[in-house]
Amino acid sequence: MLIPISNTPRDYAWGSTDLIARLQGRTPSDAPEAEIWYGDHPGSPSHLLGAGGGTLDEALARAGEARLPFLMKLLAAGSSLSIQAHPTRAEAREGFAREEAAGIPLDADERLYRDDNHKPEIIVAVSDEFRALVGIRDLAATRRLLAALGEGPALTHLDRLLADPDPERAVRGALEWALTEATPGDVDELTRALETATDAEFAPEIEVLRAAASDFPGDRGLYVALLMNLVVLHRGEALYAPAGVLHAYQSGLGVELMAASDNVLRGGLTPKHVDVPELLRVLDPATGPAPLVRPGPLPGGGAEFAPLVADFALTHVALESAPVTVPLRGPAIALAVTGEVTVEDGDERVVLAPGDAVYVGGGALAVTLAGTGEAFVAQPGVDGAEG
Missing domain, CATH: 1.10.441 (Phosphomannose Isomerase; domain 2)
Incomplete structure (x- = not known):
């Protein structure tokens, strides 16, 4: 099952005014465009393209498919995001239950835990350079x-x-x-x-x-x-921010993949609420180099970034002359970032331009990518990883 999806860029103040527009071949509007969300997260579920319309979360519910364990984003930073860290799953469950018992509305400014999930995340540079502050420097x-x-x-x-x-x-x-x-x-x-x-x-x-x-x-x-490490990623390089690690993306365009959560503990460079005791409670105070992650090659082509979490893994495919088949462990989303990418699943076929994405479901065991472009495939992580 292939379902083409799209979404509207979110206009956070830190967003770039031109990076997403140029990737999609649009004239920049000079307004900040920070993120496009690809997934079924209730904060901004993807829209279905074609007949019927609606959102991906509604379509998955109708088809009897489970919610996605991950959220994929195209992220474009023109200035620093807030410094932040995310909780472990145990910390998230405890914090969410505590704030629910206290009756704090989910949309309250002081609300820290909007769900009971952890939020590890990975980002791969799509621009020639992507700058980030990550982890505590030696x-x-x-x-x-x-x-x-x-x-x-x-x-x-x-x-x-x-x-x-x-x-x-x-x-x-x-x-x-x-x-x-x-x-x-x-x-x-x-x-x-x-x-x-x-x-x-x-x-x-x-x-x-x-x-x-x-x-x-x-x-x-x-x-x-x-106090934080400055990391300059070059195109195709990635960093991983597990639970407790301070991070703040600074500039550039990247594909981000995370567990499906909205739990953020902020540590400055923001007008939003900063809860210092709770930030220090979830903080990983380890010092040392930033947590970069290297991909492993796949037998059929492409390379997979697979940090040790069950929620997600990200495959990078640079198409040249031959199609690339990506094995799947569950539902997936394929996102094109350059050229023209054809996604095939059995008898179905969808052509993607940069910034276009397609949901791959229905129990597919693999998806084949062809064309002359570059794409990323998000899917669940490796069995037995932390979850």
Whole structure:
């Protein structure tokens, strides 16, 4: 069963004004277009193309098919997303039950747990570069960055916190200070230091932090961003953000795949609600390199990004001369990002242009892609993985 689907770009303020439009061959409207959602998530279910219309969640319910365990997105960042982390499934169940018992409306600004699921996620760069802040940088490196920024009361205090011989205690102490005790004057101190700082080792980090300071003036999250790894993905490279890992995408176009959840604990660079105790409760304070993920080749062609979660895996297919058949473990969504991609499932056939997608269901064991373009196939993860 093949069902062509589409959706309307979401106009979050951080969205790019041109990346999605150019991928789809449209003239940019100069309004932010941040994400297109492909899936049956109730927050923005995909629309069915063709006769009948309606949404994918309605179609799956009519066909007796289960809800998708994943949500696929085309994401285009023109400025920083909020710094955020996501809970484990156990933490999500406990938090959701707690807020339900407290009677907090699902759409309330202070609501943290809008469902009882975890939200690990992966993103693969589609633009030539995709920048992101992910995970906590090695503390010795951050202290070198602080030294490059110069002296000042707040910077010196943060350096002392990071000098704690217990790395986990150092991270938690620095984050708690940044999000609860840092004053507007402290944020101004860091902003001024970034304006004049020059350092060969941290030039890209300083550039990203300057942009964040300009986009979010006075935001305490600037100190959180200072602690994080900067990652520059090139086209086809991917990073993985498991539960508890701080991340904030900065710029570029990518295909994102996540567990079907909307649970977000924010840590700054946002006007939205930040619950510091809950963020610190779910936080993974480990330091070190960003969690990149490499694909494994598939026998029939293509390469699969398969982090150890049962919810999702993502196959990248660059079509040249021969069709590529992708084995399936369950329902899937195929999304084209370049060229013209033909998707076949038995007797059915759908042609996709960049930004077009198709749902593959009905118990299909494989889907074949042909043409001269590039596509991604989202499906459930490997059996036996964490779920």
